[in-house]
Amino acid sequence: MTTIQDIKNKLQQLQEPNEWLEELGIDERKGVQLAITQWRKKYEKKQQLLEAYRQKQAFDQSYKRTLSCLVAGIDEAGRGPLAGPVVTAAVILPEECMDLVGVDDSKKLSKEQRQFFAHVIKEQAIAYSVHVQPAEAIDELNIYQATKRSMEEATDALAVKPDVVLADAMNITVNSSSYSIIKGDEKSLAIAAASILAKTTRDELMDELHEQFPWYGFNVNAGYGTPQHLEGLKIHGFCQHHRKTFEPIKTMWRDRQ
Template sequence: MKSVREIAEEIAQLRSIQELEACGYLDDGRKGVSNAIDKQKRRIEKEQKLKFKYEEMCRYENGLKQKYRYIAGVDEAGRGPIAGEVVAAAVILPEGFLLPGLDDSKKLSLEKRTAYREVIMREADYGIGIASVEEIDSLNIYEASRLAMQRAVKNLNGTPEHLLVDAMTLGMGIDEISIIKGDANSVSIAAASVIAKTTRDMMMADYDTQYPGYYFSKHKGYGTKEHLTSLEEFGISPVHRRTFEPVKSLILKH
């Protein structure tokens, strides 16, 4: 008779519920075998759920494939913070790209965002666009976000034939669709959201070194209580947005 460990190793290799049900170990009375079966069943069900969601998020891309070959998803990160640039990314995923679990970057753990970033940057065509703090203050955050997105599209290696954009239109003379909550409904936009957020987070980590005391790597420039305390203590840094509150009021105060 095989040991529980040997059987558990076999069960861990099964990739479908059908294989699990046909494995021949369902009637094994040992608790260790039963636990291994239950564990693998949960794993398979989770993988199937992620794959189903991924397929659902491909519906925009799949619907456009008959007419367009190069479809770029576009998203930004950093509209809400009171410090730092707004960063955008555009991503054209290759044919057959599969990354179950890809989602709105805000829903992913740091570990997953980092891992997905590496896969996307290795396998896809991507471009990054940035609008400076000065541009945010002079244009307003909405127009600065649009500018960063346009720059991201221009920085792609290839020329996209169609754009899928998160909650915005870019007006670049390229066919486009604006999708509300696009980073949760389109794999291309989700991929762009991962690149945009991880890039901006790394920039804020660099600012943490340049301007110690503001804890930029921790709050990423958002107006947390800790950040506002630092702002009162150390004043306004070169990367703070001067048209955003409470930075604006602090300028007037002093």
């Protein structure tokens, strides 16, 4: 009789249900039945991710006027923090990119998943670009306009011109047909990919700022107003990377004048 370990090993190699799996169902050993249950759960999860991928892909394709039409997704990271830049990314994906099954809004993925997908996106995208809008520009323009301009610059920087641009909840002006998509990082594969590039880039930048200003905890709060960050502001004041139009830095800056 085949050992349970041998069955587990074979199940690890099995990609789709087959006749052998059905026959295995009559094996009454608890270890075998547990292994079958675990395999089916993993298979169902894989199918769910594949279906989500297909839905996001179909959403992007619905904006194509022709088969050769190129769709770019645009998203940002860092509109809400008290410090650091807002980062936007633009991505044009190939027609098929099965390595991106599982891609979702960057906030729903773990750090390890974001880093993995960021590598795949950069490797397989038809084109991508990332734009970093510093705190100075945010203070000068306001956060909405700074983000809008950053998205437009990221689009313009693409090495390949898109025919259609899908932006996450933002109306932008570019030399292509553009659409503002509410909750775009949940609906569009290209926007979700852009959200991952924007998020991973910004996290790397905030980690670098943490090396210079460790008392704010930028490596763990990404510039948001956590207790550690606010305590750092109270003791050390603000730095050049803080947004002077955001409270409490706005009041601290006014009191300094």
